[in-house]
Amino acid sequence: MFNNDNNSSDSNKKRKNENKIESCVGKKSKLEKFCPIKKWIMEELEYCKGGEEQIDNFKELYNNQRFTVEYDDFRDWIPSYLKSIHQYELKKGEKLPFQLKKQYTMDVKINNGGDIFLFRIWRNIVLKNIILQQLYYLNKYFQIRINKKDQLLNSKYRDYIKELYYYSNEDIYLGDIPSSVESLTFGRSFNQVLSAGLIPSSVKSLTFGRDFNRVLSAGSIPSSVKLLTFGSDFNQVLSEGSIPSSVESLTFGNGFNQVLSEGSIPSSVESLTFGYRFNQILSAGSIPSSVKSLTFGDDFNQVLPEGSIPSSVKSLTFGNGFNQVLSAESIPSSVKSLTFGKRFNQILSAGLIPSSVKSLTFGIWFNQELSAGSIPSSVKSLTFGSSFNQVLSAGSIPSSVESLTFGDDFNQVLSAGSIPSSIESLTFGYYFNRVLSAGSIPSSVTSLTFGYSFNQVLSAGSIPSSVESLTFGHCFNQVLSAGSIPSSVKSLTFGFRFNKVLSVGSIPSSIESLTFGGRFNQVLSAESIPSSVKSLTFGNDFNQVLSAGSIPSSVKSLTFGSNFNQVLSTRSIPSSVESLTFGYRFNKVLSAESIPSSVESLTFGLSFNRVLSAGSIPSSVESLTFGNHFTQELSADSIPSSVKSLTFGRDFNQVLSAGSIPSSVTSLTFGRYFNQVLSSGSIPSSVKSLTFGGYFNQVLSSGSIPSSVKSLTFGDHFNQVLSEGSIPSSVTSLTFGDHFNQVLSAGSIPSSVESLTFGDCFNQELSAGSIPSSVESLTFGDHFNQVLSAGSIPSSVKSLTFGSNFNQVLSAGSIPSSVKSLNTIKCQ
Secondary structure (H helix, E strand, O other): OOOOOOOHHHHHHHHHHHHHHHHHHOOHHHHHHHOOOOOHHHHHHOOOOOHHHHHHHHHHHHOOHHHHHHHHHHHHHHHHHHHHOOOOOOOOOOOOOOOOOOOOOOOOOOOOHHHHHHHHHHHOHHHHHHHHHHHHHHHHOOEEEEOOHHHHHOOOOHHHOOEEEEOOOOOOOOOOOOOOOOEEEEOOOOOOOOOOOOOOOOOOEEEOOOOOOOOOOOOOOOOOOOEEEOOOOOOOOOOOOOOOOOOOEEEOOOOOOOOOOOOOOOOOOOEEEOOOOOOOOOOOOOOOOOOOEEEOOOOOOOOOOOOOOOOOOOEEEOOOOOOOOOOOOOOOOOOOEEEOOOOOOOOOOOOOOOOOOOEEEOOOOOOOOOOOOOOOOOOOEEEOOOOOOOOOOOOOOOOOOOEEEOOOOOOOOOOOOOOOOOOOEEEOOOOOOOOOOOOOOOOOOOEEEOOOOOOOOOOOOOOOOOOOEEEOOOOOOOOOOOOOOOOOOOEEEOOOOOOOOOOOOOOOOOOOEEEOOOOOOOOOOOOOOOOOOOEEEOOOOOOOOOOOOOOOOOOOEEEOOOOOOOOOOOOOOOOOOOEEEOOOOOOOOOOOOOOOOOOOEEEOOOOOOOOOOOOOOOOOOOEEEOOOOOOOOOOOOOOOOOOOEEEOOOOOOOOOOOOOOOOOOOEEEOOOOOOOOOOOOOOOOOOOEEEOOOOOOOOOOOOOOOOOOOEEEOOOOOOOOOOOOOOOOOOOEEEOOOOOOOOOOOOOOOOOOOEEEOOOOOOOOOOOOOOOOOOOEEEOOOOOOOOOOOOOOOOOOOEEEEOOOOOOOOOOOOOOOOOOEEEEOOOO
16 A cells, blocks of 8 residues: 555554554454554554644644555545444434543543544544544435435445335346445335345345245345345245345235245244235244244134144234134143134133233134133233123133233123132223122222223122222213222222212222213212312313312312313312313403412413403412413513413413513413513513524514523524524523524624524524534534534534435534534434
């Protein structure tokens, strides 16, 4: 590459530096793995010692002819090196694949000696810029969709592609698919004969589209592929070796239906999925013994002789068509999860389901009598389909089952022992509606859910005293007497139709969470709801006058449904409530005693739009949210000085005078239509987080935004010129909406900003100083595509993100050496 000096001093120097590398990195094999670069560059990097000295020495170094050649070699080497290390998945926010150390001294302690070589390269501003440039290309062109082959062949960034979607029907030739591609997906019309080498050995995931249906010979698919998926038309005989032995996950499309001889599917496959039409006889060895997860499609309906399903399978799923008699050897004893499809409806005698199965699911048609042993005692989770409706005798369901779910049709009388005492979670389906006598449901059940139709009188003992969570379905609407619901229940949910008077004790004093359905609208007496309830939710129809004591003093969270719209008198809402939410229609005048002074979080629904007099919002409220229709003028006492978080809805658009927003507010959010001039003092100096809605677009003068604000977010319509002082120097996080596209001069963005985000439309030239040197995180939107010169991006930036349309050549220095994370946002 260049002539070496032959004198002994140069040779000694070379050996000395090679020894340095060996001692720093370790064994030679490790050096070759982590540092595949000419060792001569190490001699030159010894001159680069950080800080100003690094910059000056490197300028001199780059003029050295020998280094210039090595520098160019380094540029060529970097892309392949970066792509060879597994850390470069290049997700948003991902860090570089080696530790970054402080750069101000050569005495820094390196914990991992193997990183010292990369550390020295990283400290060099020119080489670091190359790395960042390659990182950017790797990220931007990581995933590419191709509609015409020319797009692929003529792309100067083709060697950066990792995920390629080839949607052209044009034939490919050797070398057309870059060797960088790891995931390759062909479109539906691709149907070319594949010769060895057409698909590069870098590909790990390979997916064919609908039309592909070619004979596969050994080598057609490279031995690097681990995940292989065929489209719906593929239906070729598979000879041994046509699927490489590297494949671990294999999925066939709906059309595949070929005889599988031993070796057709390699012994590397662990996950095997057949499509709709596969329906071939399986002999021992057809499915390799490596398979752990096996899924059949809807047409498969073959007798399963011993060994046809290998003993390696742990998860077995049959499609809708399977309905064969099972022998004791049909399903191997390795299976832990077994799922039958829609049509399976065979008698199950003891031993047909192996004792290894822990999760068992039946399809829609299964409706066979279950004798003792039909379901093995290993099963913990048992789910029946819609049709199952058999009488359950003691032992029908084994005592190992902990979770039991019935389908829609089940509606049998339950006698004591029908449901084993091991059950903890019990769910009934749509039609179950039987009288429950004491013992029908075992005392082990802690979670009980009834379906749509259940509507039986509940006597004491119907629900066991073990139940902690009880949910009724749509139709339940029975009078509840004391003891109907056991005192163990902590969470109680009624369905849509429940609308019965609540007498004393009908809701047990153990209940902590109580939810009513849509139709409940009963008058509440002082003892209707027990004093244990902490969370109370009413459905949409509830609209009763609340007298003192109607809501117990234990309630901390209270939510009303859509129709509630009653005047709130003193103590209607108990003084225990901390979180209060009104529904859609509430729009009553609030007096000083309407809402208790215990409330810390207050949310109004859509319709509320009343004048707020002093004291109508209690001084305890810290979080206050108005709905979309609220649009009242705010006086100095309308909102109490306790509020810290204040959110206005869509329609609010009132002039704000000094004192309208109390000085306690630290988080302030305006809705979509707010668009008022902000004079000094309109926003109190307590606000730290300020968010404007979509339509705000007012000129900002000095003092419009108080100097307390640290986080400032503008909506989509904001597009005003920013003069120095428009944005206060307190702001550390600044976000612009999509329409902002103003020229930025030095001082437009204050030097306090650390995080700066532009919206989609911003596309202005950046001169040195337009982005302040305080910014550490910088994000551009989709339309930004300006040439970047040295200084355009300040040297303070550590995280830099470009939008999907950024497509500029990055010259040396255009990306500052401070950047540690470089990303692109891809269009979805």
